[in-house]
Amino acid sequence: MYENKEMRQVFGSVIEEMMGKDERIVVIDVDLAKANGTMKLREKFPERAFDVGIAESNAASIAAGMASYGFIPFVTTFTPFATRRMCDQIAISVTYAERNVKIVGTDPGISAELNGGTHMSMEDIGVLRSIPNMVIFEAVDNVQLAQALPQIVDYDGVVYIRMFRKTTPAVFGDDYKFDLFKADVVREGKDVTLFASGIMVAESIIAADLLKTEGIDAEIINIHTIKPIDRDAVIKSASKTGAVVTCENHNVIGGLKSAVAEVLVEECPVPMKAIGIQDHFGEVAKIDYLKKKYHMTAADIVAAAKEVISKKK
Amino acid sequence: MNKTEVINLQDKSRHIRRLIINEIGKLGVGHVGGSLSIVEALVVLYYKQMNINPANPKMEGRDRFILSKGHAGPALYAVLADRGYFDVSELDTLNIPETNLPSHCDMLKTPGIDMTAGSLGQGISCAVGIAKASKIKRDNAYIYTMVGDGECQEGQVWEAAMAAAQFKLNNLIGFVDNNGLQIDGTTEEIICLGPLADKWSSFGWSVQCIDGHDVEAIDNAILEAKKVQDKPSMIILNTVKGKGVPFIEAMGSANHSMPVSEEDRVRALAELK
Numbered sequence: 001m002y003e004n005k006e007m008r009q010v011f012g013s014v015i016e017e018m019m020g021k022d023e024r025i026v027v028i029d030v031d032l033a034k035a036n037g038t039m040k041l042r043e044k045f046p047e048r049a050f051d052v053g054i055a056e057s058n059a060a061s062i063a064a065g066m067a068s069y070g071f072i073p074f075v076t077t078f079t080p081f082a083t084r085r086m087c088d089q090i091a092i093s094v095t096y097a098e099r100n101v102k103i104v105g106t107d108p109g110i111s112a113e114l115n116g117g118t119h120m121s122m123e124d125i126g127v128l129r130s131i132p133n134m135v136i137f138e139a140v141d142n143v144q145l146a147q148a149l150p151q152i153v154d155y156d157g158v159v160y161i162r163m164f165r166k167t168t169p170a171v172f173g174d175d176y177k178f179d180l181f182k183a184d185v186v187r188e189g190k191d192v193t194l195f196a197s198g199i200m201v202a203e204s205i206i207a208a209d210l211l212k213t214e215g216i217d218a219e220i221i222n223i224h225t226i227k228p229i230d231r232d233a234v235i236k237s238a239s240k241t242g243a244v245v246t247c248e249n250h251n252v253i254g255g256l257k258s259a260v261a262e263v264l265v266e267e268c269p270v271p272m273k274a275i276g277i278q279d280h281f282g283e284v285a286k287i288d289y290l291k292k293k294y295h296m297t298a299a300d301i302v303a304a305a306k307e308v309i310s311k312k313k
Numbered sequence: 314m315n316k317t318e319v320i321n322l323q324d325k326s327r328h329i330r331r332l333i334i335n336e337i338g339k340l341g342v343g344h345v346g347g348s349l350s351i352v353e354a355l356v357v358l359y360y361k362q363m364n365i366n367p368a369n370p371k372m373e374g375r376d377r378f379i380l381s382k383g384h385a386g387p388a389l390y391a392v393l394a395d396r397g398y399f400d401v402s403e404l405d406t407l408n409i410p411e412t413n414l415p416s417h418c419d420m421l422k423t424p425g426i427d428m429t430a431g432s433l434g435q436g437i438s439c440a441v442g443i444a445k446a447s448k449i450k451r452d453n454a455y456i457y458t459m460v461g462d463g464e465c466q467e468g469q470v471w472e473a474a475m476a477a478a479q480f481k482l483n484n485l486i487g488f489v490d491n492n493g494l495q496i497d498g499t500t501e502e503i504i505c506l507g508p509l510a511d512k513w514s515s516f517g518w519s520v521q522c523i524d525g526h527d528v529e530a531i532d533n534a535i536l537e538a539k540k541v542q543d544k545p546s547m548i549i550l551n552t553v554k555g556k557g558v559p560f561i562e563a564m565g566s567a568n569h570s571m572p573v574s575e576e577d578r579v580r581a582l583a584e585l586k
Binding site: 047048050052053055057058060061062063064065066067068069070071073088089091092093096097098 | 379419420421427428429431432434435436438439440441442443444445446447448449450468469472473475476479480
């Protein structure tokens with residue numbers, strides 16, 4: 001039902017549906033409602049969908065205040081502003097004070113494309129992951145996002161939702177059952193595990209297909225919730241395959257690689273390699289170009305998989 | 314307000330100051346200056362103006378107070394204790410491990426604290442959110458907040474100011490504790506706030522400037538603010554940091570966070586009489 005829809009359209013329509021049923025839900029924009037698919041909410045819910053202008057820190061604290069009154073605010077903006085510009089407010093007004101606020105960041109990492117380096121958040125997960133008690137979720141596709149949002153509303157706590165805005169390949173089918181705190185086995189395999197998040201899940205599926213032609217059986221696990229990470233799923237898969245590649249659209253410092261490594265180094269150290277942003281800033285270009293330039297393609301995942309397999313004892 | 318009420322609130326202010334001196338004095342260090350400067354405003358709010366119920370701190374539809382200058386927590390704790398939110402003896406636990414009374418206000422720990430604050434500039438934004446929420450609920454509550462004058466150097470204060478005006482939050486009544494001092498010196502020599510009343514006014518607020526130690530003036534200003542129809546109100550309280558204890562007042566910006574020896578405590582209580 002979500003085919004050919006942009007992720008922001010799905011976000012906007014699911015939120016609209018939930019707002020109709022649940023009067024606690026509020027959407028706070030910071031002059032990016034048109035970009036994020038939330039503009040139309042104002043027609044139907046003029047009191048509960050509003051803009052605070054280009055003032056992200058104010059948005060986060062206003063959300064915390066509204067949460068004190070029993071509302072469940074979603075603050076929506078681009079990922080760099082959702083984290084860099086709101087960091088202290090998320091830490092103190094929201095998380096330290098245990099306010100039930102949801103922060104939505106769109107255009108993560110290289111998906112900011114022509115907005116370029118200033119708008120490419122390589123650090124948002126790393127920044128937020130070190131704030132105690134935050135839940136960090138990165139959506140893979142429309143089906144997952146649509147199932148995730150009601151669970152995020154039901155969860156009483158701070159959640160950061162990291163999502164692509166535009167059209168993204170469908171990964172999950174209609175039979176998909178989402179659990180906010182359980183990682184998804186996208187494909188079972190025995191030779192190597194590809195732990196992937198966000199737009200890199202689709203890339204890792206292409207990589208797994210390529211590996212298959214070479215007789216390598218890759219397992220793909222989607223870590224959609226990077227914090228708290230599903231430790232059991234990470235340990236189970238890494239124990240089985242004995243080799244790991246992480247695939248993320250974020251700096252390899254502080255994000256998915258770090259989260260996976262933190263589990264494995266304690267529980268079952270195995271050869272590991274990280275595909276992602278190798279600790280540098282972004283620049284203007286389309287995603288495909290940047291994937292190639294930053295070594296984030298399926299071919300790069302294949303090479304990394306072979307390398308970790310060769311290091312198995 | 315009649316004369317008896319004025320005298321009662323003045324007496325109450327003196328009593329609260331004694332509680333603050335003892336509270337911080339027993340610990341030996343704390344934010345004395347900015348706690349003493351806001352006493353009259355807190356007393357008028359908590360003993361006269363606010364619709365609250367100490368037996369039910371989370372009463373729906375209650376008026377709320379957000380101390381954006383969260384470091385003045387000891388003043389608010391003294392008022393809350395005296396008002397019956399918790400036992401006055403708990404004031405002796407200020408800032409000791411496992412206390413419910415941490416240096417900066419924490420809504421998860423202290424009955425009667427309506428919002429956590431401590432990182433300056435955030436509390437007034439939270440108050441804007443709370444006032445907006447109250448409008449949606451149509452519960453006719455008044456939301457009060459207090460910022461420091463030094464705090465007005467934070468950009469977020471002015472983001473909040475613009476939003477409150479845009480949303481026509483006439484249920485939001487703010488105070489600036491305009492004591493002219495901050496940690497590193499006077500506000501004038503650090504980053505001058507200039508014509509503060511004009512600033513708030515130009516940001517779309519109804520503004521009054523009064524003597525922040527005159528309980529009658531504070532009460533009247535709140536009554537005036539409640540008459541404002543389509544905008545938030547700011548009451549600029551001209552205050553003295555460390556008010557009520559001459560030797561602490563004389564310390565100037567050094568009284569922001571200061572050691573209080575047993576000798577200082579006894580002397581301060583004596584000077585308060």
